[in-house]
Amino acid sequence: MDIALARTWVQAIAAAMDKHKDLLTQLDSAIGDADHGANMHRGFSAVAAELPRFEAKTAGGILARTGALLISVVGGASGPLYGTAFRSLGKALDAPRADPATFAEALAEGLDGVRRLGAAAEGDKTMIDAYAPALAAFRTSAASGGDLAEASAAAADAAEQGMRATVPMQARKGRASYLGARSVGHQDPGATSTALIFRALADTAAAAREAA
Amino acid sequence: MDIALARTWVQAIAAAMDKHKDLLTQLDSAIGDADHGANMHRGFSAVAAELPRFEAKTAGGILARTGALLISVVGGASGPLYGTAFRSLGKALDAPRADPATFAEALAEGLDGVRRLGAAAEGDKTMIDAYAPALAAFRTSAASGGDLAEASAAAADAAEQGMRATVPMQARKGRASYLGARSVGHQDPGATSTALIFRALADTAAAAREAA
Amino acid sequence: MKKLINAPETVLDDALAGIAAAHPGLLSVDPVDRVITRAGGSRPGKVVLVSGGGSGHEPLHGGFVGTGMLDAACPGEVFTSPVPGQMLAAAKAVDGGAGTLFVVKNYTGDVLNFEMAAELAAEEGLSVETVLVDDDVAVQDSTWTAGRRGTGGTVFVEKIAGALAERGAPLAEVAGTARRVNAATRSFAVALTACTAPAAGKPGFDLPDDEIEVGVGIHGEPGRRREKLRPAREIVADMMAALLTDQPLTAGDQALVMVNGLGGTPLIELYVVYREVAAVLESRGVHIAANLVGDYVTSLDMAGVSITVCKAAPDLLDLWHAPVHTAALRWGM
Amino acid sequence: MKKLINAPETVLDDALAGIAAAHPGLLSVDPVDRVITRAGGSRPGKVVLVSGGGSGHEPLHGGFVGTGMLDAACPGEVFTSPVPGQMLAAAKAVDGGAGTLFVVKNYTGDVLNFEMAAELAAEEGLSVETVLVDDDVAVQDSTWTAGRRGTGGTVFVEKIAGALAERGAPLAEVAGTARRVNAATRSFAVALTACTAPAAGKPGFDLPDDEIEVGVGIHGEPGRRREKLRPAREIVADMMAALLTDQPLTAGDQALVMVNGLGGTPLIELYVVYREVAAVLESRGVHIAANLVGDYVTSLDMAGVSITVCKAAPDLLDLWHAPVHTAALRWGM
């Protein structure tokens, strides 16, 4: 992970949110308040627009700025949560470039930030149910010598699996928890946007490897 | 027309309004405010309920009491208009019984009452478009020696024809006038209730002749 | 039909019982005669204002009974003018010996029933004047028709004339001022959906998801024409054009403005509309001296909005600002 | 989607412009920071109340800014908590040096953003207390869940704590009283229709013509369960049972009651509901000391109603009756 890759990743996330805005809103409509698509879109559009003005000496700098901007423009639950994830992730990356193992630990900081703030655990039907397996898969791949592209691809697959695994869960955190048993059978919107974020990382890393 | 017949007529009207309440409301829904069925039903239900307590020495007494009660329980445009019609009709019938020619003149008083109060003319798409032809047919029949049953049957036929003739008219009075050209193509609810009233008269008179 | 009611037949009596329960210190409700009066009875020497009409327009009229506005209101069945007996009972309940002003919205039913009530009241020795409210420019006025409908302008007439009566003005002056307000007031409404009268059980008309009814009244009837739904700015521009063509307001004029929800429209949309209304008037140099944004004259659950503009002379504005305490309008006390 | 708006993206800014235009003497609106404050700026020495939340609940919160209630409100996007920067801007705009009370409805988003704002405010030297409103008994409370939602009770908290702040009480006392009000207040809501968020463009759920959602919140989400539509009396009986099971009120208790329309329900139905609510409380010997019947905490165009009951001690009632002048609540001035 380096500055250029961080920029490309964030842009890829913005593109994904633009493309899947309606899906996220639809999912949030079923068990929430129908704003997750608009929230993620507003947040990452702002990031994409400001990105050229992000002056940073490290990949972490870009990601921390991304997190701060998310906090200041998104609102809702996802704003502080994703904002904190990117800020924590960014703060943990204070070198111009990071190898997969280091990036894995930064991703872990991001997840910790979300956990601390939202007090949700795996199985509560939140973004954590995509993030946690993604992190585990990334770590395993990196530990066995996988490069960023390989580790990210594994993470994206795991995130999507985790996302799908939220369908049968009963929500215990966030708005969906108000539905009690009626939240079962629906995919969590935040887990879905998390899967999009990891898929954007995998695509970005794969393209970078190809270009190299 | 005599006291007993007046009572039976009024009861027959109440039965007709009960039966056709939804039709009248539906017609009023298209070009008015969807209350004509409820109004006529409320009015004649009250009349039917009070009828046993109407003490009258003439058929006119029954009908005048009917009109007064309509005024005091119906409201809307139809309350004062039908109330006045029955009051005027009743006041003009101050003998225990009336022959068809006398009854025709009483019906004319009723129509005059409606005209004076509502200031509508034939062709304005109101109850007058059923009442006026009904009166004319009644008169013609009575003048050529028709008895009450015959004259009333002619009046009922004419009222129904007049009612149907309101369909292509553009309303100039009442709520339907607010629709301008859009009132064309719909049957006037008040003309429809007037046709029901004359049909009830025809049925009542026919049954009385048969019984006699 | 989806409504929070017990039965279509009991809506009015149940709602009246609710009004009585909700405003014990402010209103008295006679459930038999169906008359809502100010708590505390008649006020000797004061001209009294009595209004009424079909129900389904809440808070009109019961919500405008109280100090500085109406003395009594008589609600009819839904969308049905009350009966003369109700009006007479209302007038007698609040009579203070100084005369009664009937505030009547111009509909055939309301006019006829109030006329009969006025005759009955005169027979009982009351002196009655009537003001007819006919502010709706969607309806063409002519001697051959039923004339314009009375809609949102009723609130302005009742508030301003009510304030004048509260100050002790005689009947002729109160009636004259009420007529001046009506003459200076215009309304226009659009509907996004039909409403459902309880007795009918289904919506009064079908409207495709991308169309609106333009020039509707407050009784669920269709409007003058059907149009495509467009941005609020364009819809308001057309409504304001209709209002201002009928009664031009020019730079320096003072206006009283009401943006009124028809019952099913949320406040956030009314504020969007108000913003456009204010922009149109501002662009003409008209000053909005006071405004109401909310549900004041409704049409059951209809989604839509009416705009009412009164070209208000200084004395009328002064009366507008006078204290009022009713269920639906309150300030200065 | 049928709405009187210009575009889904501009609803909030257009409505804010409308609020600014409609209440010039009462409110100041900062359209950039999206902050609504009392006109006239900060009040030295007075504890200030700042609230906020997603839009779509109008008149909440902007309609409760004014003398005797809130000092500032920050509206987020529709159904989306505002951002910490907005809250900080609001707190700084009205700070009088005596402390700030954040009134926060208990939703994950609102809580997290207000927490961050409180940290930022503390860094800037403001002393901030937060009261969490969580009155909705449709949601089971537990340390493992997000906890109860904040809904109608917010109005009671803001009015009563606002009155206390207006009297000059210190921050700890204002915060303590706000928490007492919340602890004494319960709400429950039912929906007859879904609402349509502008960004979603279609209703949040489909509901057959003879069914209602029971235990809904104010964000268009489905409720705890679906039931057949029944007479208002039976629906209210169930709602009151839920409220009174959670917080029993007994003979001699004083209650503050709100029957609140969710945005698409006409006032006539709210009065029908109020009547049933009053009857239930009366049958228990509970005295309704004051009430609100109308649209105060809405969910866009949702048809439905919430009932809020506060078991109110005399000092809270006294504060309830204190003068208030906001766009949506006004008495005594």
Ligand SMILES: Nc1ncnc2c1ncn2[C@@H]1O[C@H](COP(=O)(O)OP(=O)(O)O)[C@@H](O)[C@H]1O
């Ligand atoms: N306490 C929590 N911890 C982690 N994630 C959460 C928590 N609460 C909610 N979320 C996530 O946030 C998502 C909803 O985000 P969004 O719709 O933007 O915010 P809001 O719920 O405020 O409308 C949920 O789908 C869930 O994944």
Ligand SMILES: Nc1ncnc2c1ncn2[C@@H]1O[C@H](COP(=O)(O)OP(=O)(O)O)[C@@H](O)[C@H]1O
């Ligand atoms: N001026 C009038 N003269 C005669 N009949 C009228 C007049 N205005 C309305 N009507 C009749 O009254 C009918 C409507 O009655 P109804 O629906 O009960 O009262 P409202 O129009 O007050 O709701 C119309 O269909 C029409 O026939």
Ligand SMILES: [Mg+2]
């Ligand atoms: Mg959401």
Ligand SMILES: [Mg+2]
């Ligand atoms: Mg009618």
Ligand SMILES: [Mg+2]
């Ligand atoms: Mg009617």
Ligand SMILES: [Mg+2]
């Ligand atoms: Mg949200």
